[in-house]
Amino acid sequence: MNDPFIVALDFSSGKEVRTFLQPFSHTSLFVKVGMELYYQEGPAIIHSLKEQGHRIFLDLKLHDIPNTVKRAMQGLARLEVDLVNVHAAGGTRMMEAALEGLEAGTPNGARRPYCIAVTQLTSTSEQMLHNELWIGRTMEETVLHYAALAKQSGLDGVVCSAKEVPLIRKHCGEAFLTVTPGIRFADDEKNDQVRVVTPYEAKKLGASFIVIGRSITCAENPIAAYERLQQEWKGEEKK
Numbered sequence: 001m002n003d004p005f006i007v008a009l010d011f012s013s014g015k016e017v018r019t020f021l022q023p024f025s026h027t028s029l030f031v032k033v034g035m036e037l038y039y040q041e042g043p044a045i046i047h048s049l050k051e052q053g054h055r056i057f058l059d060l061k062l063h064d065i066p067n068t069v070k071r072a073m074q075g076l077a078r079l080e081v082d083l084v085n086v087h088a089a090g091g092t093r094m095m096e097a098a099l100e101g102l103e104a105g106t107p108n109g110a111r112r113p114y115c116i117a118v119t120q121l122t123s124t125s126e127q128m129l130h131n132e133l134w135i136g137r138t139m140e141e142t143v144l145h146y147a148a149l150a151k152q153s154g155l156d157g158v159v160c161s162a163k164e165v166p167l168i169r170k171h172c173g174e175a176f177l178t179v180t181p182g183i184r185f186a187d188d189e190k191n192d193q194v195r196v197v198t199p200y201e202a203k204k205l206g207a208s209f210i211v212i213g214r215s216i217t218c219a220e221n222p223i224a225a226y227e228r229l230q231q232e233w234k235g236e237e238k239k
């Protein structure tokens with residue numbers, strides 16, 4: 001999993017996905033299929049993207065009782081995607097069950113998908129954490145605690161804001177994956193995201209992967225936006 005960019009295909013139909021990917025037809029991307037697309041198109045969209053040579057993060061954020069998550073993951077493993085996820089808020093037993101399901105469902109000879117846990121959504125502010133979720137700790141303490149639970153459960157990494165990456169790396173180690181949405185170019189709207197960083201900052205903070213959606217999918221020229229992402233990752237921030 002060398003390519004650090006994951007493009008969020010937040011579209012509601014396979015047709016929109018095909019139109020968006022057309023200019024990228026000579027590039028093998030790492031793409032993210034989330035609830036919007038998967039709930040409309042189902043496993044067929046995964047098969048189609050795999051046939052086109054794209055790597056896939058199936059971002060369904062499972063969060064249920066351990067038995068349900070285990071059985072759901074067993075089914076998802078058969079899709080042979082690269083990366084799947086759960087909410088760490090489901091607890092250690094649920095995260096262990098997710099791994100058991102993935103191991104049971106991975107076809108012989110295939111690699112089990114990497115499994116990561118959402119710590120706190122990048123749309124959550126510290127104020128929301130306190131006033132709505134009734135978590136009385138700081139965002140950093142909470143994210144680190146959830147990351148530690150994910151690691152203890154045997155997961156491969158977490159979803160977090162790039163802002164929290166240095167702390168997670170320090171406590172969970174360099175091999176523990178940090179997959180970071182909430183990525184915006186400096187001149188972009190934040191939309192519903194709160195804990196936002198630029199691609200350039202995410203690289204400096206040490207993120208393993210950055211997830212980027214609207215800054216590319218809604219750009220006038222998605223290819224130019226993707227190239228800007230590559231430039232920023234190389235260390236050239238456009239002011």
Ligand SMILES: O=c1ccn([C@@H]2O[C@H](COP(=O)(O)O)[C@@H](O)[C@H]2O)c(=O)[nH]1
Nearest residue numbers: 008034120121122181182211212213214
């Ligand atoms: O904490 C999280 C977890 C997942 N996401 C997902 O990432 C993309 C971000 O899209 P943008 O358009 O770049 O905001 C989206 O699919 C989310 O579901 C997240 O943003 N934060």
